[in-house]
Amino acid sequence: MTEIQQDAVLAQFREYILGPLRFANVLSCFELGIVDALRQEPASGMTAERIAKDTGLRVGAVEQMLLLPVKDGLIDHDAESGAYRLSGIAQVQESDLARVLPWMDMMKEVCLRQLYWLTESVRSGKVVGLKELYDFDGNFYEASTHYPQLQKAWGGMMDSVTGFIDPWFHEHLEVPQNAKVLDIAGNTGLGAVLAVEHKRDKDISVACFDFAEKETEALETFREHGVADRCSFIGGDVFEAVPTGFDVVMIKHFLDMFDKENVYRILTNVYEALGVGGQVVVLVPVYPEDITRSSSVDFFPAYFYGCTMAEGGPQKVSTYAKWMEDCGFEVTKVMAQDIAAMPADMIPVHGIVCGTRTQS
Template identity: 25%
Template sequence: MDFFTTDTRNALEAKEYAQWIAFAPMVFQASRILRNNGILKHVEKSRRTGITIEELVKEVNLPLYNVRVLLEAGLGIGLVYIQDEKYFLTKTGYFILNDELTRVNLDFTNDVCYQGMWDLDKSLEQSKPEGLKVFGKWGTIYEGLSTFPEPAKKSWFDFDHYYSDNAFDEVLSHVLDQKPKKILDIGGNTGKWSIACANYCKDVHMTIMDLPGQTNMARKNIESKGLSDRIGFYEANILDEKTVFPKGFDGVWMSQFLDCFSDEEIISILKRCANAIDENGYIYILETFWDKQRFGASAFCLQMTSLYFTAMANGNSQMYDSKVFLKLVKQSGLEVVEQVDNIGVSHSLLKCKKIK
């Protein structure tokens, strides 16, 4: 990875970029509103001829002032450009309007993170998600997800599923082609991975281990698929170090799960995972490591998501640098026997076994 190894901007470019940081909240909210109120959509519709501000006012049924101030902000942001008093959509504007990755990230940032980020400094000081109080009085975001208000709940799950679901098809064969009979799906969330496994292999039995709120959501999904006889549940608070994991599994699966915990908590969880598998069993970890990304923008997204964990989720976890994470695996008494990078949008798969 060649990102973040040099300072490439000259002094003028650096000062200009610093202003983007200084006005970042305005840039974000103006972009979101330009997308949501239809202005960008109508500019795109007139991409061949352009559209005047007066024509836009009629199309979106908003006051002239609203349209003018937002369009002028859009010029500076780079979402639109103007020629002969007519507005056109830029490539960046196109992605804000149409790109699914951008939509998922923008909605997650606005609906889940935006208000709570005011308390990022307090979260760092206290090692607690101080921003979470905008939604409720929980110790971590996971305790409240099942009762989260809308649109935050939908945006959280859209964000989570966008990144994980795109990787599932690629990793099913890595996990199931060795014909395991019993797999423990830790942090199973809404049950999507267990359902995918049950559909891929008719002989595997899945057990979802998660908090009661999450297992209740998963149970409904699984019942609707007619898979209740092949997917069971084990309700537990995994953060409690006294929680003993069920035993006798051929494999343990964790997708975008361990990034929800601190270094010390990861070691504790992995040690208990080792006790859950048979001697020849494997632990499969699907994670997003920012240093294993193909593009700088992807690494950037993961680094910023780490701040969501700090302020909103639990106060002490992150999207990890793989070098840091692999040290935690080793400290847990496990070794990585296979690592597959560049899965889906941004994932890596670690296949681990006990060190003998």
């Protein structure tokens, strides 16, 4: 290895070391109200003294916290006048920032704290952080039904992802007229709402299937969106049985939570619940064939093993198709998002795999 190559590797380690601190610094500028204060004076800007007065912070703290955003071009600083102005942040549309901030909140509340025990979680096959922080034995999704702060942080991010990905998903989703659709692990019910809204011409009905504890929130979501007549809730556990009587089963943002053995259990239960001609539609984060083209591998391994399940993680879309065939389905569609067409901040790359039960 040459000295240049060694320096490049050392620089990589430097970025790993600094990553958590850089993240915390930038997020705190939002949480402390510094960014909101600067929005009040977009043209003239504000001095550290003025920002400190508006936010209740010490002047020295404001100056220190703004060094990194200035270095990175998120905020501009005029050394002569002492004024700070939004720079890079001002170029981001509010709708895009509304997608980014829930991710940052989730990273803080769900990931940073629990990842302290990532090594122990991988070794033990249990989410050790949940035990250490909340004295909870189980996975994150079970814990989120008991701890509102976890549900709020994760749910906000997940609703943001759902709202972004669903138009693409439903553009490629084909359902029969008047179809009865089951949304497995439907969480807050937003996925069922979006399915009804995107397929109004098909006059479908959608049942949200999730743990019984999610019913109240899901029903409220249906009422808020005016689709209570088209959406319903069924409580249960996909590993025990899948409700029957549906034409299409959607499995969105769920299979990636599990290792191969459990994915097979889910798909097999879905197969047994469907009649001949019944369809399963899977929307799932996937890894591209060339992992250097995506940020998914930066996020998901540590997220699943250290924060949520202590198992799972996305697979390549071809792998999910093979697993679906192994569980009896005839695969009818396999596709993945075009990374080049996605927003630059987006982490997950999603794939769609569709299958049909062709045998009785």
